[in-house]
Amino acid sequence: MMPFVLKPIILFVSAVILLRITGRRSISQMTIAQTVVIISMGAMIVEPFADKSVFKTVVAAVIYIVLLIIFEYFEYHSNKFEKLFVGKSVLIIEDGKIIPENLKKLKLTPTELDSRMRQEGIKRMSDIKRATLEYNGELGYELRKGASPVTVDDMEFIINRILNNRGSNKHINLVEELNKKVDKKDSVM
Template identity: 40%
Template sequence: MDFIWQSAILILAGIILLKIAGRKSISQLTLAQTVVMLSIGMIIVQPVVQNSLIKTILVSAFFISSVVVLEYMQVKSNAMEKFITGKAKLIIKNGEIDPKVMRKLRFTVDQLEMRLRIHGVSNLDDIKNATLEVNGELGYELKDDAKPLTVGEFKKLMEAYFPGVQQGGLAQGQKEGLNLFDELDGEEKKDNGMLQ
């Protein structure tokens, strides 16, 4: 039964090694990083598995059940979630890049600009706050002047400049016709809960 303890130690070591590897390696693996991650997986399992089929199956089952247990523990405990998954890191706060956090994450300004361009942001000065999420994705909030106009804001402006005018036109046309979600909702009501 030593292999159970070895497996537990190797899972903990794997989590720590992947945390050291960083968020970027999880979200966008390069060829070299992919080879390293696969190698780590093979190296972690090798000391435990040896040549026994039963042992291999038991170790694999233990690894899978460990993942399920760890996910359950993350749901139940914020401390476990923070240890295993981590928390998003604020890399831009109030329009200012935090160089300490960027250095700690090994994330360059060029990489930040690349991620922002992918999201359609053309000016770094338009960003109010930005986070590097635990999955390696970039989350951001635009400054008020850079945000697109919403339908709600447009309606308020129209009401301010044209008071008393009924909200017709596009809004009324939308009420008359069904959108894609209304169509689905109507089918669900017709089916009376029957599965399709």
């Protein structure tokens, strides 16, 4: 018979390994089947404690919490541990081209990738300079220069460049100008 304290440790480590094998998806990105498997695994993990006393169940829960804290500590302080148990971001698009072998490793279909791109507001694969699937299942991306939205800094640079070319010494700060406009609207109301 396995010692009581050892059982939750083995179950915790086993669950983490099994979840790593299933791929990188956050709960919101899982299919119904994947969600059922995760919930079932949770039920199976606690099942060995279901027929025991309340005290043993509480002890098991405390052990799980302590293991989670230890796990997160090592995840933060050890690159090898993080790579093995949590994972690192994986490059899936470079210069507008999918890297099929990385999609296959991640168990991510091109259709799922297209869906994630649409959720991020990306219309074309060619707009992406680099995209990664992060360890938490989220899509990280960098748009190519011509596909990036214009920022306030970009607009200030353009306006001030035009003003300087016209011989004006005036410098425009768009944020301040917008705040003045909002303040005027508020005072009128």
